[in-house]
Amino acid sequence: MPENTETYSLSEVRTNGTNGDLLDIRYDWDKIPVPSSLKEFEKRWSTRNNPLDYSGVWRFRELFPFAPENQIVTIGEGQTVLQQNDGVAKYAGINSGGLYLQYEGMNPSGSFKDNGMTAASTHARMVGAKFTACASTGNTSASLAIYGGITGLFQVLVFVGSGKIAYGKLSQALDYGAVTLQIDGDFDDALKQVRRVCDQAGIYLCNSVNPFRLEGQKSIMYRVLEGLGWEVPDWIVVPGGNLGNSSAFGKAFMELKELGLIDRIPRLAVINAAGASTLTRMYNDEGLRWNDGKPDQNLIAEYFRRMDEQDGRAGTLASAIEINRPVNLTKCLRALSVCDGVVRDVSDEEILDGKAQVGRHGFGCEPASGASVAGAKLLREQGIIAPSDRVVCILTGHQLKDPTVTVAYHSGDREALAKHGAVEPHFGNAPIRVDNDFDKIMEVIEQYSGE
Numbered sequence: 001m002p003e004n005t006e007t008y009s010l011s012e013v014r015t016n017g018t019n020g021d022l023l024d025i026r027y028d029w030d031k032i033p034v035p036s037s038l039k040e041f042e043k044r045w046s047t048r049n050n051p052l053d054y055s056g057v058w059r060f061r062e063l064f065p066f067a068p069e070n071q072i073v074t075i076g077e078g079q080t081v082l083q084q085n086d087g088v089a090k091y092a093g094i095n096s097g098g099l100y101l102q103y104e105g106m107n108p109s110g111s112f113k114d115n116g117m118t119a120a121s122t123h124a125r126m127v128g129a130k131f132t133a134c135a136s137t138g139n140t141s142a143s144l145a146i147y148g149g150i151t152g153l154f155q156v157l158v159f160v161g162s163g164k165i166a167y168g169k170l171s172q173a174l175d176y177g178a179v180t181l182q183i184d185g186d187f188d189d190a191l192k193q194v195r196r197v198c199d200q201a202g203i204y205l206c207n208s209v210n211p212f213r214l215e216g217q218k219s220i221m222y223r224v225l226e227g228l229g230w231e232v233p234d235w236i237v238v239p240g241g242n243l244g245n246s247s248a249f250g251k252a253f254m255e256l257k258e259l260g261l262i263d264r265i266p267r268l269a270v271i272n273a274a275g276a277s278t279l280t281r282m283y284n285d286e287g288l289r290w291n292d293g294k295p296d297q298n299l300i301a302e303y304f305r306r307m308d309e310q311d312g313r314a315g316t317l318a319s320a321i322e323i324n325r326p327v328n329l330t331k332c333l334r335a336l337s338v339c340d341g342v343v344r345d346v347s348d349e350e351i352l353d354g355k356a357q358v359g360r361h362g363f364g365c366e367p368a369s370g371a372s373v374a375g376a377k378l379l380r381e382q383g384i385i386a387p388s389d390r391v392v393c394i395l396t397g398h399q400l401k402d403p404t405v406t407v408a409y410h411s412g413d414r415e416a417l418a419k420h421g422a423v424e425p426h427f428g429n430a431p432i433r434v435d436n437d438f439d440k441i442m443e444v445i446e447q448y449s450g451e
């Protein structure tokens with residue numbers, strides 16, 4: 001994505017420039033009336049004078065002004081919450097009052113994807129698309145399917161890998177009426193196929209290669225700032241899969257700074273699963289950097305060549321981030337450069353322990369989201385995050401998305417958890433088996449009543 005080499009009209013449907021780099025949306029801010037302070041946006045929620053203000057995404061519409069208001073497709077997404085959480089702070093080694101969880105599970109389809117899908121669906125409508133598609137580990141498909149289903153604006157086609165999708169998510173796509181193709185491969189294979197299919201058949205693609213989708217995902221950061229009274233935190237910690245979120249967050253902060261709406265930028269930590277750690281390996285081991293939009297292509301090609309030689313399949317229980325060929329790699333490198341970022345990977349065990357803490361003390365989350373808490377803990381242990389820092393962990397998906405992994409963890413089902421290596425379930429809260437007998441039930445309850 002070299003800077004400013006090509007320009008395309010809003011009415012064109014494309015994800016890449018002629019050189020193959022993903023497109024990026026740019027605005028001529030001099031021509032757009034942007035509020036002079038972020039506080040102005042606050043009034044939107046209290047007054048809700050415009051139906052668009054019911055959306056936690058579109059009430060910030062001046063910060064991604066690509067759509068006429070009458071074309072905007074919204075289903076009330078982005079009404080999410082920033083929760084200060086001392087239980088999780090203690091676990092991560094952060095001072096009381098310093099850790100926040102941004103819970104994106106409250107979106108209509110139960111994940112952060114709706115922030116982006118409302119924007120991609122809007123652009124799809126602007127160009128008259130009747131058929132949309134995505135590849136998915138589950139959440140993108142659930143999100144696209146709900147937008148297609150509720151609005152009736154377009155038919156939805158979904159590609160998923162075999163055995164790679166949590167049932168909660170698959171059931172959403174089916175229920176919302178998406179045509180679902182389960183292909184013999186993983187997410188990386190499914191994305192490759194859907195990109196070809198969309199190109200050839202003129203279907204509108206809604207994965208994070210779609211630059212409009214990332215515009216909507218910027219709003220997660222606007223809401224975090226709003227939740228903090230417009231103060232900039234020290235850290236944003238986010239799980240990394242296809243790297244759309246981290247890319248969008250970096251762009252959000254870059255633009256807010258350019259517009260003079262914030263005076264400093266938080267640091268960004270992107271957390272991979274150890275079994276899907278392309279970014280970690282490339283950033284930390286190979287030293288890959290943004291370099292004015294021209295990261296070393298030879299280094300990238302060589303990395304993937306070696307990966308292919310060794311089979312290169314991603315493997316983690318956090319299926320949402322089981323991705324080894326992140327399409328937004330270059331944009332994420334920009335975000336890391338803008339935000340003085342760091343990248344880490346954490347084991348499945350650390351992810352599930354982090355997730356259990358979020359469940360114990362907060363709204364709960366799906367496995368991939370636990371990576372942000374595990375990442376914050378690791379960075380704290382490494383002395384990179386200070387105990388006094390203000391840290392926001394992004395919880396990307398709802399607790400109910402992947403009950404199989406959650407129940408296996410709490411029940412101590414090591415066999416089920418061992419898919420990608422041994423996982424010790426530390427904070428198990430297994431169901432207690434008890435006879436169908438009143439006295440025996442009372443005996444069990446008495447053991448707990450003194451606590």
Ligand SMILES: Cc1ncc(COP(=O)(O)O)c(C=O)c1O
Pocket residue numbers: 111139140208239240241242243244245246320321366368369396397
């Ligand atoms: C729940 C969840 N968390 C994290 C991610 C990773 O986000 P990204 O692809 O934007 O890096 C995904 C999907 O990609 C997801 O579904």
Ligand SMILES: N[C@@H](CCOP(=O)(O)O)C(=O)O
Pocket residue numbers: 134135136137138139140141187206207208209241242244320321
């Ligand atoms: N976890 C994702 C993977 C696809 O990512 P996308 O951001 O490119 O759509 C999913 O839920 O499918």
